[in-house]
Amino acid sequence: MELVTLRDLLPRAKKERYAVGAFNFNGYEDAAGILAGAEEARSPVIMMASQGACQYIGVYEAAGLVQGMAKRAKVPVCLHLDHATDYDLIKEAVKAGFSSVMVDASAKPYEDNIRESAAIVRFARDYNCSVEAELGKVGGKEEHIVVEDRSATFTDPAEVPRYVEETGIDALAIAFGSVHGFYKSEPKLDFERLAAILKLTDCPLVLHGGTGIPIADIQRCITMGLAKVNVGTELKAAFANTIRKMCAEVSPDEFDPRKFLKPVKAVCAAIVKEKLTAFGSAGKA
Numbered sequence: 001m002e003l004v005t006l007r008d009l010l011p012r013a014k015k016e017r018y019a020v021g022a023f024n025f026n027g028y029e030d031a032a033g034i035l036a037g038a039e040e041a042r043s044p045v046i047m048m049a050s051q052g053a054c055q056y057i058g059v060y061e062a063a064g065l066v067q068g069m070a071k072r073a074k075v076p077v078c079l080h081l082d083h084a085t086d087y088d089l090i091k092e093a094v095k096a097g098f099s100s101v102m103v104d105a106s107a108k109p110y111e112d113n114i115r116e117s118a119a120i121v122r123f124a125r126d127y128n129c130s131v132e133a134e135l136g137k138v139g140g141k142e143e144h145i146v147v148e149d150r151s152a153t154f155t156d157p158a159e160v161p162r163y164v165e166e167t168g169i170d171a172l173a174i175a176f177g178s179v180h181g182f183y184k185s186e187p188k189l190d191f192e193r194l195a196a197i198l199k200l201t202d203c204p205l206v207l208h209g210g211t212g213i214p215i216a217d218i219q220r221c222i223t224m225g226l227a228k229v230n231v232g233t234e235l236k237a238a239f240a241n242t243i244r245k246m247c248a249e250v251s252p253d254e255f256d257p258r259k260f261l262k263p264v265k266a267v268c269a270a271i272v273k274e275k276l277t278a279f280g281s282a283g284k285a
């Protein structure tokens with residue numbers, strides 16, 4: 001199958017009140033695990049490479065890997081560039097065949113955020129590539145992007161309609177209490193803010209920092225109309241912990257890298273299947 005875009009996935013998810021899971025990968029093993037988990041759940045899936053992952057793997061290499069996987073996939077696969085601030089890298093990813101990108105100009109003033117995100121939308125249109133952008137600042141640490149928890153600002157609902165209209169984006173990441181990475185204290189989502197934003201726009205909304213939010217809170221957001229949930233940290237931790245475990249378990253005489261790496265696939269697949277089931281997208285492929 002060809003890769004699909006957020007336009008192919010999110011409007012339907014919003015209408016039917018489920019969310020499509022978006023999962024970060026950093027190499028072959030977790031990528032294969034994400035797809036396997038989605039196939040087990042018979043769910044569409046969004047596979048995400050962050051800007052850092054693209055710099056590590058290579059943009060063309062990441063695109064080639066996931067395009068190859070999607071060829072024989074039993075479920076729709078979207079390849080999405082997560083949180084990119086480097087516009088040259090975004091354009092390279094679009095040309096390389098990513099079917100979706102996120103431009104993150106959320107640290108910029110409102111007018112600049114609109115103008116720069118709109119420029120990426122215009123560029124991506126010619127390649128049938130969808131675009132997500134962010135308004136407000138999701139706190140925590142996402143590799144190169146660091147937002148002080150205290151200065152993290154929530155999305156102002158009043159700014160949303162003009163932002164969506166003038167940028168032409170396909171999905172909007174909003175800040176309403178989630179943070180990237182592991183939570184230092186119990187996360188508190190601002191459901192009233194989410195409701196207010198949902199009332200003001202038809203644009204599918206995205207929850208970032210899905211790791212560590214109680215699943216009931218995420219499900220409440222999805223029931224309200226949230227259409228995409230990002231999960232990164234949980235898979236990263238699972239990848240690292242599995243390697244640690246295998247290094248301790250596998251015989252010191254063993255030199256086949258696959259003996260250490262293969263279990264990562266099943267561990268990631270199990271997490272992804274569980275998330276997609278919780279998000280209500282199981283069986284929607």
Ligand SMILES: [Zn+2]
Binds near residue numbers: 083142
């Ligand atoms: Zn994020």
